[in-house]
Amino acid sequence: MKRYKRSFASDNNSIVHPKIMEALNNVNNSHVLSYGDDPYTESARKRFKEVFGQGCEVYFVFNGTGANVTGLAAMARPHQAVICTENAHINVDECGAVERFAGCRLWPLPSKDGKLKPEQIQPVLNVLGNQHHSQPGVVSVSQCTELGTVYSIEELKNLAAYAHSNNLLVHVDGARIANAAAFLGVSLKGVTADTGIDVLSFGGTKNGLMFGEAVVFFNRQLAENYKYIRKQGTQLASKMRYIAVQFDALLSDELWLNNAKKANAMAALLAGEAEKIPGLKITQPVQSNGVFVSMPRAAAERLQQQYFFYPWNEEKGEYRWMTSFDTEEQDVMEFTAAIKAAMHGQH
């Protein structure tokens, strides 16, 4: 079978980690109860409590949009608003799913580095109590951000404390939370529960799973009706074990951490090499597995003929390159050589 080049377009382009495949195979031999009433799902739930703290509640879903949308539906009423950045995945890449399913408004705020700051939220709160305006109810941030930057623990703690002191709940889109923990050198609990956040969409797919994400409630009251919301939201898997065992494997033997560290290291290597190329500029601090660059459009188009990748901001000539746990040094070097050639007007 033809093997395609490793891509720098998205961490979703990667393979399934062999240990995850093995975990799937290991449970593919008998009948167990469906919809999560099986011993494998029970074991994965226990694993989450060990990793994120005994106080959390976890629910498995199919994908990241589903985790965000159903999680937020458990947090916000239709007359409320979810404050996020203008580049948040929920704002630009989910086809209005939050607005449609949770029924509430998104309230996007500008952000140059992908982060939301308490002082930006303050003016929005002026509408509280005014019946003509959606009422701010939730702050949703992405960790890592869509621009590959990472909130420090202090930044997250301050944001959560500010939100709570203003009766707002805090949701984290953690599609790449493992990369953030790896960058910060803290545990998954340290970057989530310990910062005071209420609900986390915990990513699996970008870090080695075939598919599957988890909604983790640190504020357990919010989980009260979640099982109904998940079902209505079409995110209840009948063969739940096949999501659960993947997470059990991911959270065992620090597979989540090793995968994230590898992806981050490959992005750092790529950024280091790219930086040396005249005419190319790194536009965001490289803190996770994303490298944002600006380069002449013609060079980008030449490069895209060999390696597909997405423009981030067409007007500014800004592009996004992503690495994965299965990106190898040699892939980075080959890609770097292709970038150099494209910058010199060659294919």
Ligand SMILES: Cc1ncc(COP(=O)(O)O)c(C=O)c1O
């Ligand atoms: C920040 C962020 N959140 C969530 C998702 C999950 O999306 P999906 O519904 O494609 O799994 C992604 C995937 O690209 C993402 O980048």
